[in-house]
Amino acid sequence: MNFLKKDNISDAVIRRLPRYYRQLTDLCNQGIVRISSQSLGQEMGITASQIRQDFSCFGEFGQQGYGYHVEELRREIGQILGVDKDHHLIMIGVGNLGHALLQNFPFAQTGFTVDAAFDVAPNLIGTMINNVPVYAMADLAGFIREHKVDVVVLTVPQSVAQDMATSLIEMGIKGFWNFTNVELASEFPEVKFENIHFADSLLTLSYRVENP
Amino acid sequence: MNFLKKDNISDAVIRRLPRYYRQLTDLCNQGIVRISSQSLGQEMGITASQIRQDFSCFGEFGQQGYGYHVEELRREIGQILGVDKDHHLIMIGVGNLGHALLQNFPFAQTGFTVDAAFDVAPNLIGTMINNVPVYAMADLAGFIREHKVDVVVLTVPQSVAQDMATSLIEMGIKGFWNFTNVELASEFPEVKFENIHFADSLLTLSYRVENP
Incomplete structure (x- = not known):
């Protein structure tokens, strides 16, 4: 993970983070290991380019041609949201x-x-x-x-x-x-x-x- | 009012309608009669052009140079949302x-x-x-x-x-x-x-x- 938070992240992006987290938790529970931005977008009614743009606010996630490692991405978004902060x-x-x-x-x-x-x-x-x-x-x-x-x-x-x-x-x-x-x-x-x-x-x- | 609903109105626009309705209800209760898209936007953290674009999905509201009549706009958005439908x-x-x-x-x-x-x-x-x-x-x-x-x-x-x-x-x-x-x-x-x-x-x- 390359953690580079941009300033002035829009409200809309922040509000999508918990939805990503929820979706990725569901995927984890289904045993799905990796997912493309296209498939993730389809599940959530968001375009793939929107997803890549949202994540780019926080650093680099996923690999070209591989997509996202579900559990890793879930953990990273969880960290951004502060789920691990007690x-x-x-x-x-x-x-x-x-x-x-x-x-x-x-x-x-x-x-x-x-x-x-x-x-x-x-x-x-x-x-x-x-x-x-x-x-x-x-x-x-x-x-x-x-x-x-x-x-x-x-x-x-x-x-x-x-x-x-x-x-x-x-x-x-x-x-x-x-x-x-x-x-x-x-x-x-x-x-x-x-x-x-x-x-x-x-x-x-x-x-x-x-x-x- | 010029009621011309466009097809395929985005989820984001639909979700802003209740927020407009709530804001306009507050303004009504404060006795405010008219408001510009700039002021309405400032109250809600939305740009004036976003507001005009949102409303344009449903017809023509407001008048150039006058802004919006608060009570009228509230009633019209209420109708769009179906508040009057019982x-x-x-x-x-x-x-x-x-x-x-x-x-x-x-x-x-x-x-x-x-x-x-x-x-x-x-x-x-x-x-x-x-x-x-x-x-x-x-x-x-x-x-x-x-x-x-x-x-x-x-x-x-x-x-x-x-x-x-x-x-x-x-x-x-x-x-x-x-x-x-x-x-x-x-x-x-x-x-x-x-x-x-x-x-x-x-x-x-x-x-x-x-x-x-």
């Missing part, structure tokens, strides 16, 4: 969505360890959900001071989302996985928000069902 | 994620009515969740025969996802909002799957946190 994460708000994520989402497969969850509900505080302890909100600031927290999963009600984010940024949090449907803002460019917009997805489906 | 939806699988969606997701704002939910759990069958009745799986085929169902929200366990989708397609379902993390497939091109890939989103955040 990221640490906490969740704030353990309602239905929080429960669903804690119980079903494979955090470890994406390189994240969930160290704690926080909620206001007395019946949740002190319990464990899928090996994750739930603490009181009063313990949040202390926890963040004493632990490495790379990302906060924000699954709180809309009404408190921005205030909560602002407090967390003051405590030094720089990554937010935001399920609140509120467009969070920060004056600090190093703070990153990744928003799950369920409505965008359903509206895309609405269009597709109407325009088959 | 789509009907049922949910299959009412676990934590199903509960979270039924209780918190604003289906009506995206033009969808949730008519029913289905589950295997005896303690859920016969209950109402946020005015949506939960029925037994045995009642599913009959319900679909007797009602218009445009979209199924699939929130079942991974192990049954593909079999469930295959049965539903045989019953005539053409739209799937798929939360199962299984890549569903169908031999019928008119069947549309919209997959929520939580992992893609978290990996994008992982990259951004590592590359600020």
Whole structure:
């Protein structure tokens, strides 16, 4: 691998990386050893030249005439995404969505360890959900001071989302996985928000069902 | 409005439509009456020429020197997306994620009515969740025969996802909002799957946190 990351990699390229990673994981699981950019593109609905252009942002991958070694490329894209970085994460708000994520989402497969969850509900505080302890909100600031927290999963009600984010940024949090449907803002460019917009997805489906 | 939909509109354009709709809804709520493609682009991190190119797939919007009338453009994009179509939806699988969606997701704002939910759990069958009745799986085929169902929200366990989708397609379902993390497939091109890939989103955040 020739690791030469370009500056100013576009949002669209970055968003395709997890899709490549997912596709390559599937190919690995199917026992496929190598693949051409044509075949990879076909599986994903992307042109071969787009794939080569995307990868060229990060260095040199694959060999002319051979294509890509699936497992190697998967590992390299995983490294670019930080899957091997042992990221640490906490969740704030353990309602239905929080429960669903804690119980079903494979955090470890994406390189994240969930160290704690926080909620206001007395019946949740002190319990464990899928090996994750739930603490009181009063313990949040202390926890963040004493632990490495790379990302906060924000699954709180809309009404408190921005205030909560602002407090967390003051405590030094720089990554937010935001399920609140509120467009969070920060004056600090190093703070990153990744928003799950369920409505965008359903509206895309609405269009597709109407325009088959 | 000059409604002239082009054929073969790219996936990327279609996926930007809900983002335009969301942005325009925010602008409406802020009381903003008109906006230039430059300003709209700045708010969204898209170039003005990209916006004009996207809209040109669907006809003529806006006026040279005036820009776009926010409310009118919002209504027109809403129509393209089918927000005014009164789509009907049922949910299959009412676990934590199903509960979270039924209780918190604003289906009506995206033009969808949730008519029913289905589950295997005896303690859920016969209950109402946020005015949506939960029925037994045995009642599913009959319900679909007797009602218009445009979209199924699939929130079942991974192990049954593909079999469930295959049965539903045989019953005539053409739209799937798929939360199962299984890549569903169908031999019928008119069947549309919209997959929520939580992992893609978290990996994008992982990259951004590592590359600020």
